[in-house]
Amino acid sequence: MNIPELIRKKREGDSLSEEELRFLIGGFLSGAVEPYQMSAFLMAVFFRGLEPAEAATLTKIMMTSGRCYDLSSIPGTKVDKHSTGGVGDKVSLVLAPLVAAAGAVDPMVSGRALGHTGGTLDKLDAIPGYRWDLTEEQFIQQLGKVGCSIIGQTDDFVPADKRLYAMRDVTATVESIQLICASILSKKAASGANALVMDVKCGSGAFMSSEQDARALAKQLIAIGTELGMSVSALITQMNQPLGVTVGNTLEVLEVLDVLEGGGPSDTRDITVELGAEMLVLARLADSVPQARKRLEGLLDDGSAMAKFQEWIAAQGGNPRIVDDRSLLALAPDRDHLRASRAGTIVSMNTRQIGVAANVLGAGRVVQSDVLDHAVGLEVHRRVGDEVAAGEVLVTIHHRGGRGLDAARRLLENAIVLGEGRVAPLPLVLERLDKNTR
Ligand code: URA
Helix, strand or coil: CHHHHHHHHHHHCCCCCCCHHHHHHHHHHCCCCCCHHHHHHHHHEEEEEEEEHHHHHHHHHHHHCCCCCCCCCEEEEEEEECCCCCCCCHHHHHHHHHHHHCCEEEEEECCCCCCCCCCHHHHHHHCCCCCCCHHHHHHHHHHHHCCCEEEECCCCCHHHHHHHHHHHHHCCCCCCHHHHHHHHHHHHHHHCCCCEEEEECCCCCCHHHHHHHHHHHHHHHHHHHCCCCEEEEEEEEEEECCCCCCEEEEHHHHHHHHCCCCCCHHHHHHHHHHHHHHHHHHHHCCCHHHHHHHHHHHHHHCHHHHHHHHHHHHHCCCCCCHHHHHHHCCCCCCEEECCCCCCEEEEEEEEEHHHHHHHHCCCCCCCCCCCCCCCCCCCCCCCCCCCCCCCEEEEEEEEEECCCHHHHHHHHHHEEEECCCCCCCCCCEEEEEEECCC
């Protein structure tokens, strides 16, 4: 097979056979396909798309590019949640112990930040001692004992996605429905999950900015996930403002602790409960979403979810005392404030720019090799629809010695738009979909 011919075929909008896709992906992993050839292929897929059957085939090829975890020794449904990526999205850190406290088994394999969005592994790295590199045996043992584990992708777990994900991040080919589907579902199927709730983010801080694209992505995730043997449902959720108050790794862990204590910002709590309720229903641990919701709220309020959080963190080498001694989660030494330039109503937030602002402070990567500063980030105190007074603090900027501060300020000044009159608060969940949704 001729590599330039395969790239040309996709560039012209034709479908590739399983053999051709296998040749390209296998060749990329073995070095026979050069990185510049794969990036050209990814760009062709970005513009031309993949047929549904082609996307399903690519997902299966990626899934079996390394080892798949066998969780059959653990009884019951293994249920997970995955977000397509957002700004301030710290849900997984609350959700995994919360559903485990309700009796579910959640095998979560998470990733690092992608583009302007945050990554669960980067947030977990902010917890002193936490280890995400468990062996398969340790992962399975912990799931059996604790009910949840969040680990990272090792070199032999879906290596095709590991390599392609990093390449898409730096070649502007992330926002492709089919590539996102293949990336997410190859990992979820290989992790041993047999039920999955997708949190498809929609808005200025998401990879899908329109509801139409978010819906198309959700439908394709459900279709391919079902074909892979998983029960899948999806919530399309708001990403036209950051989720919760904090953006940045240690700050987000602090917000997670607030939510696990029964407090925290209501949007972070409510979306976690909504996604968790879907998970309990899929795992047949609740008969209905309202019943599951009530149960999960009780577990947040009575301390059970926090106790499970401590058990999970300790099991993976992290220091569970962060719960009682928050000084163990040190923030950057310097603070600055973005104030409202005038009185008015917040009419919109360019959430992508807010994510980029956190990144330039050091909370995320601007180039692949960047080392993160977990202690920097933002607290966004106000939401769309809020009325603010002139000079009021809109954002607290946690920085280290001014690194990235000017650029972050400029981004934030443009990102938060003030206007006149009443603006409705943004809804949290835009739509729920499952395999019966037309
Ligand atoms: N999350 C993933 O795991 N992959 C993507 O491509 C986008 C979000």
